[in-house]
Amino acid sequence: MRASVSPEPLPTGEPRWLDVDEQKAWRAWLYSAQLLQDxxxxxxxxxxxxxxxxxxILVALSETPERMxxxxxLADRCLSSRSRLSHAVSRLEERGWVRRQVCEEDGxxxxxxxxxxxxAALEGAAPIHVEGVRRxxxxxxxxxxxxxMRDFGETLLRHLDPSRMP
Amino acid sequence: MRASVSPEPLPTGEPRWLDVDEQKAWRAWLYSAQLLQDxxxxxxxxxxxxxxxxxxILVALSETPERMxxxxxLADRCLSSRSRLSHAVSRLEERGWVRRQVCEEDGxxxxxxxxxxxxAALEGAAPIHVEGVRRxxxxxxxxxxxxxMRDFGETLLRHLDPSRMP
DNA sequence: GCGGAATAGTCAAACGCTCAACTACGCTAC
DNA sequence: GTAGCGTAGTTGAGCGTTTGACTATTCCGC
Structure with a gap:
């Protein structure tokens, strides 16, 4: 658990509970999303x-002209916190897959x-990944x-993170 | 990282790469799912x-006649491994929200x-959660x-975990 | 230029999850 | 009844993530 309880008041008025169909839609989506990603x-x-x-992370880097x-x-692109990315890059560095380099324009x-x-590691993994997504x-x-699915995803993305949608 | 590389062969033949529209659909869904859940x-x-x-976990228990x-x-219901659930229940026990009880029928x-x-904790949290899902x-x-969304979720669920679909 | 605020990134501690090993009990066949 | 196997659940070590504090650099107004 990551935080203590805030003193914010509960929402005013009766909660807008989900009806049976909404429950089913929500659970079907939630479980399928978790199972698929897992x-x-x-x-x-x-x-x-x-x-x-x-x-x-590897994909994001590879899609860039200079691979950097x-x-x-990179953290934004990967929906990662900076701290998380920093740790991840350190581990990728240990494997020799990524290296850090100071930025010229900004010290x-x-x-x-x-x-x-x-x-090369990415090239090896990509076929496995794409076959999984297909299957x-x-x-x-x-x-x-x-x-x-695309319409759903883009609609949600416009709400959750408009900067990610053209 | 959780496992070492297996010796399984790569998929035979050229990978079935995603075309541009498939890429967009996949990324939109993936990012929206991660952002929403997060x-x-x-x-x-x-x-x-x-x-x-x-x-x-609390919801699953509360929906049962005897709240047990x-x-x-419970692990299956919550898409959790047994180990993970065991740890989680221990922490919920420390908070006094759940207790363990030996099963009569099976020692x-x-x-x-x-x-x-x-x-009570669940009753306090439920309005917050449902408002979030609505909003x-x-x-x-x-x-x-x-x-x-429901159709999509149920279709996927039938494939990923048929036992969860009636 | 200079002082203060903002930004970029890192680090350590705490926490949760995974994996594999382990205990304990039940089931079946002999 | 007991050996062997399968099932239920727990445990500890290791790893990745979060949080918040920290350093270093840049930006901005004067």
């Missing part, structure tokens, strides 16, 4: 030694740079469901 | 001191029992999107 993460970790969180990115930008900044070994997700859905 | 969990934890994982459940059943078994204090999720979606 299954993909476990398969990737087991077969490649790279957790999904670390995979995302500022720590903060406070650090660049995380993907090494050749890191890129567990896309192969299970009709095209309309894929469209609905 | 935001709800943080708000709940900050304002009530109960993480979403612990909240689920076998450890394994190996333990029952997790929700205490009055635990029930961040249902208020953002049109009725068709809610229907699609």
């Amino acid at each position: 299954r993909l993460d476990r398969e990737l970790t087991r077969r490649t030694g790279i957790s999904h969180a670390y995979y995302e 990115m500022r720590m903060s930008e 406070r900044g650090q660049l995380a740079v993907l090494t050749e070994e890191g890129f 567990e997700l896309f192969d299970q859905l009709a095209p309309e469901q894929v469209a609905a | 935001r709800l969990d943080r708000e709940l934890t900050r304002r009530t001191g109960i993480s979403h994982a612990y909240y689920e 459940m076998r450890m394994s059943e 190996r078994g333990q029952l997790a029992v929700l205490t009055e204090e635990g029930f 961040e999720l249902f208020d953002q979606l049109a009725p068709e999107q809610v229907a699609a």
Whole structure:
């Protein structure tokens, strides 16, 4: 548990409880999301030694022209706190997949740079990951469901983090 | 990282890479799912001191006639490993919200029992949680999107864990 | 230029989860 | 009745994440 109880008042008025259909929709979505992420993460970790969180870091770096990115930008891109990313990059550094480099333009900044070994590790993991996503997700859905999934995700993203949506 | 690399061969043949639309659908869903769960969990934890994982345990117990459940059943219900649940119940016990009780019918078994204090804690947290789910999720979606979300969740659930779907 | 606020990143301690080993009990067959 | 196996649950070590404090650098107004 991460925090003590705040003194904020409860919401005023009667809570807007979920009705039976809303309950079912919420639970189906929540459980399927957790199961899917868990299954993909476990398969990737087991077969490649790279957790999904670390995979995302490697992908983000690889998609950049110079295969390097500022720590903060990388943290945002990976939905990670700065502290978490800092720890993660330290561990990736130990594996020789990433190295740190001071930022020229800003003396406070650090660049995380993907090494050749890191890129090779990513190349090895990518087929495993994409096959998992296909098998567990896309192969299970009709095209309309894929469209609905995207619409759902983008709608939510516009609300939760507009900066991430063009 | 949780495991060493297995000797399994890579998938045979060219990986079925995602096309641009599939990429967008996948990323939109993944990021929105992570942001939503993270935001709800943080708000709940900050304002009530109960993480979403612990909240689920309390809910599961409260929905049972006697407010008690076998450890394994509770673990399944909460998508938790037995070890994780055992640790969690120990911490909930320290707070006085749950107590353990040996199972009459099966001497190996333990029952997790929700205490009055635990029930009260849940009653305090539930309005916070439901307001969060409304505000961040249902208020953002049109009725068709809610229907699609449910359809999506149930379709995936049938694949990932059929036993959870009637 | 200079002092104060803001930003970038790191670090240590506390906490929760995973993994694998372990205890204890039940079930079945002999 | 007891050996062997399967099931229920717990435990401890190791790892990753969170939190908050900390250092270093830059930005801004004067």
